[in-house]
Structure formats: structure tokens, C-alpha cells
Amino acid sequence: KHREFRITTCHCGRPIALAISSLKSLSHDNNMQNTNIICMISSRLNFKLFNNASCIRDWVYVNDVVDAFIYAGTINDNESHNFLIGTSYGGTILDTAATIVDEVERVLDRAVKVDYITDVQLPSMAMRDYFPDCSLFKTVTGWKPKHSIVEGIRMTVKYLGEQNES
Numbered sequence: 001k002h003r004e005f006r007i008t009t010c011h012c013g014r015p016i017a018l019a020i021s022s023l024k025s026l027s028h029d030n031n032m033q034n035t036n037i038i039c040m041i042s043s044r045l046n047f048k049l050f051n052n053a054s055c056i057r058d059w060v061y062v063n064d065v066v067d068a069f070i071y072a073g074t075i076n077d078n079e080s081h082n083f084l085i086g087t088s089y090g091g092t093i094l095d096t097a098a099t100i101v102d103e104v105e106r107v108l109d110r111a112v113k114v115d116y117i118t119d120v121q122l123p124s125m126a127m128r129d130y131f132p133d134c135s136l137f138k139t140v141t142g143w144k145p146k147h148s149i150v151e152g153i154r155m156t157v158k159y160l161g162e163q164n165e166s
Contacts, residue, residue, distance in 0.1 A: 046113040049097055052122055056090035058131035061152030064145040071143035083137035087145050090131035099150055103157040108164070 068085045075081065101112045138144055147155070 046115060047101060048115045048117050050120055050122055051118045052126050053094035054092055056092055056129035056131055058086040058090055059096055059149040060086050060145055061147040064147055068143050071141040074141060084132040084134045085137060086132055086134045088131060088134045091149060096149060099153050103153050107157045107161045
């Protein structure tokens with residue numbers, strides 16, 4: 001079964017659902033959001049990558065998700081809508097994890113150990129590329145993400161560093 005994060009609201013008496021399929025885990029269980037992964041790496045200082053690390057995913061910064069939700073409220077018709085939200089650009093799980101690790105090590109000045117787990121049988125849904133076509137929402141609302149995943153990772157790690165200092 002495909003899992004996705006779905007936000008539903010009622011605007012002018014009609015539901016609008018934003019399916020944010022890019023809030024996926026870098027782990028095998030697909031239950032954590034990217035920010036939680038960054039928190040985990042920064043606090044535990046070790047990280048597990050599974051045999052799907054070469055799979056491509058679409059990642060989106062959480063502030064851009066909030067903006068998308070606001071844009072959804074500007075739709076002025078009487079229809080119900082379901083939209084996919086993301087950047088429509090894919091990056092491998094391995095590259096995204098490497099960026100997170102690099103930023104945690106640089107900003108928090110902590111070494112991070114990466115364990116590569118290859119003997120775990122992952123569900124077939126975890127072993128595929130996934131970056132949805134988000135163009136319909138962009139066409140209908142004019143929304144587009146303001147931040148790349150690298151910028152989002154950098155801002156999140158910086159924020160976590162500031163929180164650790166206080």
C-alpha cells in the first residue's frame with residue numbers, strides 16, 4: 001500500500017486534499033519525516049541506510065508545504081480537489097542522506113556514522129523511484145516551492161544547532 005501524508009480542509013464548503021507524498025523516511029518503514037531524520041542523526045550520531053538508497057524520491061521543505069496549503073485556499077471554484085505537492089525533482093535517498101550527514105557534521109561539529117543495511121527485505125513499494133508530477137497544483141494555484149531540499153536541510157540543521165545551544 002502506498003503511504004502518503006494528506007491534509008484535507010474545507011474551503012467554501014468543498015474539500016481540498018493535498019497529498020504530500022514526499023514526506024517520506026530515509027529508513028525502511030516510511031514513517032518518519034525528513035526533519036525527524038535530521039533530528040535523529042544530530043542526536044544519535046549514527047544513521048542506517050537500507051538497500052533502497054539508490055531509489056529516487058521527491059523531497060520538499062516543510063515551509064513550502066505550509067505555503068502550498070495557503071495557496072490551496074485561493075482556489076475559487078465549487079469543485080473538490082486532490083493535489084500532489086512536491087518539487088517534481090528527484091534525488092536519491094543516498095544523496096539526500098549524504099547532504100544531511102554533511103550538514104550535521106559541519107554545523108554541529110559531530111561525526112556521524114552511516115551503517116549500510118543490505119540484509120533486510122524491504123517492501124516492494126520501498127524499492128521504487130517516486131517523484132510525483134505536481135504540475136496540476138502549480139498550474140491551478142501558481143504555487144511552487146521556494147527552497148531546494150539542500151536549502152531545507154541546511155535551515156533545519158542550523159535551527160537544530162541553535163536549539164541545542166539554548
